[in-house]
Amino acid sequence: MMKVSFAAFYLIYAETLNWIVPDFHLDVCDFLEDYGTLGLLMMPRGHGKSTILDIYNAWKLFCNPEHLILHQGATDPDAYKVSRGTEQVLERHPLSNLFGIKKARGETQKWWVSGCTDVRHGSIHARGILSNVTGSRANEIQNDDVEVPSNIGTPEAREKLRYRLGEQSFILIPGGQRLFVGTPHTHDSLYTDIKKLGAKCLVLKMYEKEKRFESVSEAIVDFDPVYVFSGIGSQAKLLKEGINYKWIKQGNVYKIIFTESHYLIDVYGEALWPERFTPQVMEERRRECRTINEWDSQYQLHAKPIGDVRLDPDKMIPYDCEPVLRRANGRYIMLLGERQIVGITMRWDPSSGKLKSDISSVALVLHDDFGNKYWHRSVALTGEVVTHDPQGNIIGGQVWQLCDLIEEFNVPGITIETNGIGNFAPASLKGALKARRIRCGVNEVHNSGNKNKRILEAVEGPLMSGLLWVHTSVIDTPEEGENSSRQYKNMRMFNPAISDQADDDLDSLAGAITDSPERVGKIHRTNEVNERPNWRTDGGVAEATLDFND
Structure with a gap:
């Protein structure tokens, strides 16, 4: 068979149809001809991606009629479009007509070109990504816009999509190729994962700068x-x-x-x-x-969900200082930088006893008298809830880790959600506090309302009002293989319409925010409106010296 570069094959077809070819199309041709074993092509909508892919498939079959392509789209009908497009290119291309490379038999879903000797697996096999392709074999697997809102809307859907993609490793003939083509639809985009696997990438944005x-x-x-x-x-x-x-x-x-x-x-x-x-x-x-x-x-190919982010973590204000206790005029005050802290709340949402929870989340929130909330710590407790020595004394577990936090930040009280765990966690924590000789109140709460509504009511207001701050320890702890922290990822992916999602950190944060009463801060005390004369006597005026020594 005559060998010709894909760029030449493409230009011959474009000239046949009187197309005006932009320069970047030739860059795409060069990329597709030599993307190796794993490739990622990303282009904005309307820039000819599907058309180029049709011609590319025809070129591969023209060069080697024994080449087997499994083309997978978001659905069967989406995949069929490329199958029909490839067939049309073979019918109209001068070189395929000259050498007699045509569709010989088969239907849109699976068909063979002349010269193909494989009787089981089609030259082109077109199926949706969620369709059953078990038993198929291919030299090249193409994933064309398989990430769409319908199959990434929930954590289960995203996991199912990745499972289907993982099955392709059993379909691909050793030494074969996998090509991903599309645009991202979520922060947790599969294309980000493909880049991390070392794929050769060509990303063409609508506007580079x-x-x-x-x-x-x-x-x-x-x-x-x-x-x-x-x-x-x-x-x-x-x-x-x-x-x-x-x-x-x-x-x-x-x-x-x-x-x-x-x-x-x-x-x-x-x-x-x-x-x-x-x-x-x-x-x-x-x-x-x-x-x-x-x-x-x-259009700019950033990994973002196409809908609104209800809880945008980028609206939180970062800070990196720690609270400090000072003694003044015979009493202790807590300062965070130059702000006086008037409240500190801690909420523990244990995972034990819950069917769909894998994080035992603790949130520590500081409150100043201006109404600001400082998300100071977000910790995932690990291991057993409580561990004992042979004599029955508490010596470790999640409650012991919690005592460390309580002691470090002088927390006066903690609230524990008892959903699914009964009184086991609160009783264990009280025992650990007694063993550590730490004075801290333990409050138990059972939440039976809508969790998503509870999170939105607590978090969305301070977040949108610029009153929610976040410590860098919450930001700078990215999960393995992720670009951002677990907390940030969960906020971006939070969907009020989904009942089952990763929201343990948000649930504990919401509880810690609402556990403290709203205060009328200094900002509201600058003016006294219609002040009445104070006719009552007082004890006079006394001067006192403030002592800020520890």
Whole structure:
């Protein structure tokens, strides 16, 4: 069989159909021809990904009729589109006509080209990712947009998708290839996992250079600002230079000055395919995106869910100082930096006794008199709830770890959720506190209401109001193989519509926040309105010296 590069095969077909080929399509051709054993191709919507894949499959079969391709899409109908597209390319391509490489037999789901001697496995076998392909064999497995909202909406769905992908290792003929093509739809994207496996990657974003600003009237970027968008959804607008803004080059940076303040500004460089995706087209597409996450994932290829993040962890304010006890005027006060702490709450949500929980989560929250909440610690207790020595004395376990936290931060009281564990955990903790000679109140609570509603009511208000702070110890403890901490990941993935999800850390945080009463802080005591004359006598005025020594 005549050997020809994929780029040449593609250009011949494009010339036959009078296409104008953008330069990046040739980059994609070079990538597909030599992506090795594991490849990841990511392109924005509408940039010809499926068309190139149709031609690529036809080229592979043209070069080697014995090549077996298993093409998997999100559903069977999605996979069938590429099957029919590949068949059409073989029918119309001058080289396949010249050498007689055509579909010989079979249907859309599985068919063979002329020259294929395999009688069991099709040249093209097209199935959905959740369909049964046990017993199939292939030299190349393609996963085309297998990550979609319908199969990643719940933890179970994401696990099922990864299980199906794992089965492909038994289908692939030794020495074969696996190709992933698509756009991300979630923070926990499978494409992130593919990158970590060492895949050869080609990621082509709509705009390679980007910068985002919030609530600004001026902005500075280090690239030529070609596109400037304001807002998202129906309120989105492509701002016009000279009307909505002007820019000044200062050395190697560009200062953009807006005629009015905007709550959301995205500044981009040149587009990947400006001839097709004109400014007017992109303004319309931005208006069609319901959320900024949808825009980021489908056009800028960032691993984000296409819907709103109800509890966005990026809205928490990080800090890195520890509380300090000071003695003043004969009494102790607790300071966190320059803020006086007026309350400290701890909530323990044990995992023992629960059917669907694997984290025994503890949350420690500090409260100041301005209404701020400081998520100071989030700890997953490990091991047995309590361990004893041969004489029956408590010497370890989760309750012992909890005593360490209580002692370190001088916690006056702790609340324990007793759902599924009865009185076992509180009684064990009381025993450990007695053994350690630590004075701390133990309160038991049984929650029977909707957990998601409880989390939202407690966390969403302080988070959106800028009152929720987070210690760096909660941020800087990423899980193995993850880019962010378990707590951050759970917040981003939290979906109020799902009852079974990883939310133990959020549940303990919600409890710790609501365990402390809301206080009328200093911010509300600056003015006395309609103050009445105080006609009662007092004891006079006394001066006292404050002693801040430990």
